[in-house]
Amino acid sequence: SQQGEEDPQALSIQEGENATMNCSYKTSINNLQWYRQNSGRGLVHLILIRSNEREKHSGRLRVTLDTSKKSSSLLITASRAADTASYFCARHQGAQKLVFGQGTRLTINP
């Protein structure tokens, strides 16, 4: 598959714990993006990390990128029930197309 692949497919943790999701890809990238999708809704862009960056933060989100391993991770710290959603990584395939992985379904238990 040319898409990013997330793992795990599903993750269930207690509120307050940290959640880590991983994404692997197969070809070179200019940047890698993470999106969030609440059930039955459209995706929302969370964070973008460029190929020359190794780590990026946004609030409780931390994204890392290892281009040698062709992998990225998304860490959500101090999780809240409202973080329950599906999370997708995405990368460009050519200049115009953005392809998505299968996603990680995150459940935060109160």
Next chain:
Amino acid sequence: SQTIHQWPATLVQPVGSPLSLECTVEGTSNPNLYWYRQAAGRGLQLLFYSIGIDQISSEVPQNLSASRPQDRQFILSSKKLLLSDSGFYLCARASTTTEGKLFFGSGTQLSVL
């Protein structure tokens, strides 16, 4: 504004019936526009993208077609729906920066019965 209008939110159609889903966007002119489909609990499959009026690229052979009659209008159509066309259809527009972030509409849940 990056507002994307997508309707209807929910649609139930019989097999063999036609389909027309419309997406209109606000903001800068000549945006790149996209149609994705998502099966339940799965990732997004890119169906079509458009870089301009009447410029459509199809990603997978299927029972669907797309048109872009106006700069900010993107339409997904089918002449005869199949059961396998059921899914969650999402319209998106690309940001104007070179990084190519996408902004998504709220989606249409299509059930073909």
